[in-house]
Amino acid sequence: MMFRPLLLTCCGCLIGAAAQAQPVSQEEEERALSQIYGTEEMVSIASGYKQPISKAPSIATVITAADIKQIGATDIDEVLETVPGLHVERNTIGYNPIYTFRGIFSQFNQQVLMMVNGIPITNSYTGSRSEVWGGMPIRDIARIEVVRGPGSAVYGADAFAGVINVITKTKQDIEGTELGGRVGSFDTYDGWGLHGGEWAGFDVALAFEYHKTAGQDSIVDADLQSQFDRLLGTSASLAPGPLNMSRDNLDARIDLSKGHWRFRGGLQHRSDFGNGSGIAQALDPVNRYASDRWNADITYFNNDIENWELTSQASYFETSQEIERNLTLFPAGTTLPIGANGQIGPGAPVTFPNGYIGNPEVWERHVRISQAFAYNGFQQHHLRSGIGFNYDSLFKARVSQNFGIDPATGTPIPSLPGIPLTDVSGTASTFIPEVDRKVAYLFLQDQWNFANDWSLTAGARYDRYSDFGNTFNPRAALIWEARYDLTAKLMYGSAFRAPSFQEMYIINNPAQLGNAALRPETMENVELGFDYRPTDSLRLGLNFFNFWWKDIIRFVPDANTTTSTAQNAGTQQGYGTELEAEWQAADTLKIVGNYAYQRSRDQAQDRDSGYAPHHQVYLRLNWEFLPDWHLSPQAKWIVGRDRSVGDTRKPVADYTWVDVTLRRQNVAKHVEVAFSVRNLFDVSAREPSLAGNPAAIPNDLPLAPRSFYGEVSIKF
Amino acid sequence: MFPRLFFQLGLVLCLLWPIGGGVWAQTPAVAIVYPDVREPYRSVFMEIARGMEQELGKPVGHYLLSGRDNSAEKLINDLKNDRIDVVVTLGRAGLAVAKSVSAEFPVVIGATMIRPDEVQGLAGISLTPAPEAMFDHLKKLVPEVKKVTVIYDPRQTAWEIEHAERAARERSLTLVAQPTANLHDSSDLFRQILVEIKDNSIALWLPRENAAMDEQSLLPEVLREAWEKNFVVFSSNLDHVRKGALFSLYPDNFGMGRSLAGLAVQQLQAGGKFESVKLLQDLLVAVNLRTAEHLGLRFSSQTRREFAMVFPAP
Missing domain, CATH: 3.40.50.2300 (Response regulator)
Structure with a gap:
């Protein structure tokens, strides 16, 4: 291509030219093009600058790359916090996110299925995203699709409280090259490069994102070690002391496609990962975790055959949880009662000069193959069906520690300084055996348009697990296009949550033991929803839901010992409503907001389930106050978080969280700069720590104080 | 830079090209x-x-x-x-x-x-999309349509309408084209037409230019009426399909x-x-499937494959 930037105005060159020759401003030019397409948004879609709307499935919430910029997010958690009925709480372990949908809370958040490009990134050891999650950067995200409520009839295990599907950018989304960087509070440095182009007849997308931070350093006033200190007269606790939130992340992805074929590969490398407020709720500045998550898939999609759509996919996912520096469950100088088995338990007090150290590491691989069919040959029916097979393997477990029984001697491991940790991997003293799980499944769904404006979607999925057996999950949705501007939906869905390997097989743990006889948790949900568009510029959504969560897996105390064993024990029932609105108030002003209400009760105890907020309100403005200048303030109110069973603390304090982002696009056409302030009013916001009497971290988990981020990117 | x-x-390329010769x-x-x-x-x-x-x-x-x-x-x-x-x-x-x-x-x-x-x-x-292509798609998606009504601004669209009249005749369609000078007149004309249309043998064509259509107030009224009376609205403006018109053609x-x-x-x-x-x-075709399903239109998968853009049911 030859390219000559001709410095010329139409005005000047037309001196003496024809009468129609008037100067044409950039705005007029763009308006003229918009006229044929309708809006700038439509120009984007029609010019292939963005994925067509047709590709977006009709589901609860779709957050686009443009929305993410308005939110001013630097990590996916900040984006998900804007979804109605979803509140991101924090696990003491690494401050990992707990995506709490509609009051459904658990420490490891196994009730949420998270996928990247439709493929789960679940780690079977914890049943969640790994203890070394470390967040997910947002520059390579094209959109995030969030379904609230169960979806096991489509997605299988863990599509329970909600499903989060992250769609990464393809060549069409990037189209060119983007380079950028960000600096921010807590010594945060980010850099990224994206490229979308063609190579040897392939559409190619490459993404590289780097994130390094010392992490927010809010103070934890007291921890579990503080309690031990009080009981035993020691002073080992590091509280009050800061959280440990350092991160060193690298995310790289490749996407190649040609014709019917697509190949994707990726790496999420995590290192220098500080464990938040401690694995055992005792501050641990020593430990650093690491993790490598590799993924690859090859997908074949063909809709050339009359009435048929075929999708074949094979994927591979490998995930690890590794220790870079000793995982110090309790700090140096801790004194703990140690039983005859060398574990914490009834026995004489033992002092650990280097701390109570255990370094469990796991490596997993997951292989999945699937074949899906869609048939549209019937006038009133759209059929979908599929089969698949998954193989999940925890193929390596390694652990070294300074407690427990030394398998070589049969005596308790000594804890004295200078003595190296004892590697008990692969012995009777290890923490988990190497295990695997095979899953075969089959699903069928029919969308039946039985009358104009009415459709009934009914489907079911059967899963057969090699460890816990079979599960069958139906769903149904009746949809009525009631009016030009109103759609009503009545839905029923069921789901299951597979027990994690930890819950089934963990051994030699001072507090928790696995149970191979566990059954999956189950969920049933009924929901009524309305979508109302009173004017072209205003969209309203309203829904009412009611769910029954049964066979909840909990660690129940064993008789006559200090341990607890995983059991299916517990039922939670919840109901609530969500109202959302999107209003294009003017050409340059868009307002997005939602309100969510929920009540969840622990059936056995007949009291509030705790942790999750009863009310959430979210409001965001995007105001283009000058061409290419965007100001996006947003606020979220978190209100009404009761304590759960056995926790006598006062309810967690409400908070109002405000962020502001200022963005300037098209600086010299190629450059974009943005500046964000998060927690603008520097409120002391906290998420609930785990229940206890007394609670291990009594004053809950502090969120970051006011912080600042500036970024610049160039696209060419 | x-x-x-x-x-x-x-x-460099410019300088090299002539050397290539021939x-x-x-x-x-x-x-x-x-x-x-x-x-x-x-x-x-x-x-x-x-x-x-x-x-x-x-x-x-x-x-x-x-x-x-x-x-x-x-x-x-x-x-x-x-x-x-x-x-x-x-x-x-x-x-x-x-x-x-x-x-x-x-x-x-x-x-x-x-x-x-x-x-x-x-x-x-x-x-400007060629009316021939517009009418071909109309006949394909809704074969029952016999008559097309359009309200247009003669200052902008007159030659296009002449072209359209010829194209309609060739396809055994009757084109009723009513010129309008301003928004007020066009609103009256539209309201009159909405009263007259009883079924889907008559389709309403919304031309591209702004002078004949008040997007804020008249368009939603037209689309609501079309929904209630089950008649076809198609448009030369892509964004109208998002709002509920049956289809539009946009530049490829x-x-x-x-x-x-x-x-x-x-x-x-x-x-x-x-x-x-x-x-x-x-041209490429964009279709609103919610509207199509409401009208009871059923498309073969061959026809569906030709849709470059579809707007899903909300």
Whole structure:
């Protein structure tokens, strides 16, 4: 291509030219093009600058790359916090996110299925995203699709409280090259490069994102070690002391496609990962975790055959949880009662000069193959069906520690300084055996348009697990296009949550033991929803839901010992409503907001389930106050978080969280700069720590104080 | 920095081309002249350029109209220096320079809405969708339609309507075209038509220009009425499909690039010179499936595959 930037105005060159020759401003030019397409948004879609709307499935919430910029997010958690009925709480372990949908809370958040490009990134050891999650950067995200409520009839295990599907950018989304960087509070440095182009007849997308931070350093006033200190007269606790939130992340992805074929590969490398407020709720500045998550898939999609759509996919996912520096469950100088088995338990007090150290590491691989069919040959029916097979393997477990029984001697491991940790991997003293799980499944769904404006979607999925057996999950949705501007939906869905390997097989743990006889948790949900568009510029959504969560897996105390064993024990029932609105108030002003209400009760105890907020309100403005200048303030109110069973603390304090982002696009056409302030009013916001009497971290988990981020990117 | 780099690269290529000799006698050196616009508008021009390059089998020269220098002679001199054979202008600003450039080069106008009287003696393809294509799709999607009603602004759309009348006759459709001078009159006309339409044998065509349609108040009323009475509304404006019109046709930028390149080559052929404006035939179809299902329309999967864009049920 030859390219000559001709410095010329139409005005000047037309001196003496024809009468129609008037100067044409950039705005007029763009308006003229918009006229044929309708809006700038439509120009984007029609010019292939963005994925067509047709590709977006009709589901609860779709957050686009443009929305993410308005939110001013630097990590996916900040984006998900804007979804109605979803509140991101924090696990003491690494401050990992707990995506709490509609009051459904658990420490490891196994009730949420998270996928990247439709493929789960679940780690079977914890049943969640790994203890070394470390967040997910947002520059390579094209959109995030969030379904609230169960979806096991489509997605299988863990599509329970909600499903989060992250769609990464393809060549069409990037189209060119983007380079950028960000600096921010807590010594945060980010850099990224994206490229979308063609190579040897392939559409190619490459993404590289780097994130390094010392992490927010809010103070934890007291921890579990503080309690031990009080009981035993020691002073080992590091509280009050800061959280440990350092991160060193690298995310790289490749996407190649040609014709019917697509190949994707990726790496999420995590290192220098500080464990938040401690694995055992005792501050641990020593430990650093690491993790490598590799993924690859090859997908074949063909809709050339009359009435048929075929999708074949094979994927591979490998995930690890590794220790870079000793995982110090309790700090140096801790004194703990140690039983005859060398574990914490009834026995004489033992002092650990280097701390109570255990370094469990796991490596997993997951292989999945699937074949899906869609048939549209019937006038009133759209059929979908599929089969698949998954193989999940925890193929390596390694652990070294300074407690427990030394398998070589049969005596308790000594804890004295200078003595190296004892590697008990692969012995009777290890923490988990190497295990695997095979899953075969089959699903069928029919969308039946039985009358104009009415459709009934009914489907079911059967899963057969090699460890816990079979599960069958139906769903149904009746949809009525009631009016030009109103759609009503009545839905029923069921789901299951597979027990994690930890819950089934963990051994030699001072507090928790696995149970191979566990059954999956189950969920049933009924929901009524309305979508109302009173004017072209205003969209309203309203829904009412009611769910029954049964066979909840909990660690129940064993008789006559200090341990607890995983059991299916517990039922939670919840109901609530969500109202959302999107209003294009003017050409340059868009307002997005939602309100969510929920009540969840622990059936056995007949009291509030705790942790999750009863009310959430979210409001965001995007105001283009000058061409290419965007100001996006947003606020979220978190209100009404009761304590759960056995926790006598006062309810967690409400908070109002405000962020502001200022963005300037098209600086010299190629450059974009943005500046964000998060927690603008520097409120002391906290998420609930785990229940206890007394609670291990009594004053809950502090969120970051006011912080600042500036970024610049160039696209060419 | 980057335009500058391209400029250098372009210059080298320009200098090298004549040395290649012979080849350009068959494949002319084609330039595109287009205004400096932001994304996503810029992608429209880039996609057209890609289509042209595909058709020509070689790169085209890019000449960006940006508002800092005011010398027409410079453009013409640059085109001459670069040994350009034929010039394709894109956008309103491209149209504005077309006349001056046509004194020295064969010119083809594209990527803007053009009336033939605006550009007498020049060749071009208007962005306006050809009514033939519009009616073909209408017949395919809703075979029951016998009559099409349109309210239009004669100052902007008269020649298009003449064209449409011919196209309708050829397809055994009756076109009822009612001119309107202003928004107030057009609102009255629309309301009258809404009363008259009883079933889906009559379809309402919403033309592109703003003068005949109040987007804020009248359009929702028309679409609501169409929903309740089960009649077809189709539009020359893509965004109307998102709002509930059954379908629209919108430019296939790549295909348009190929057609513009073909027309450019034709301008150099002895006796082949085309001196008029064509309506756009390179079009893609967008369909609102919620509206289609409400109307009880059933499409074969072959037809569905032709939908370049669909708007899903909410």
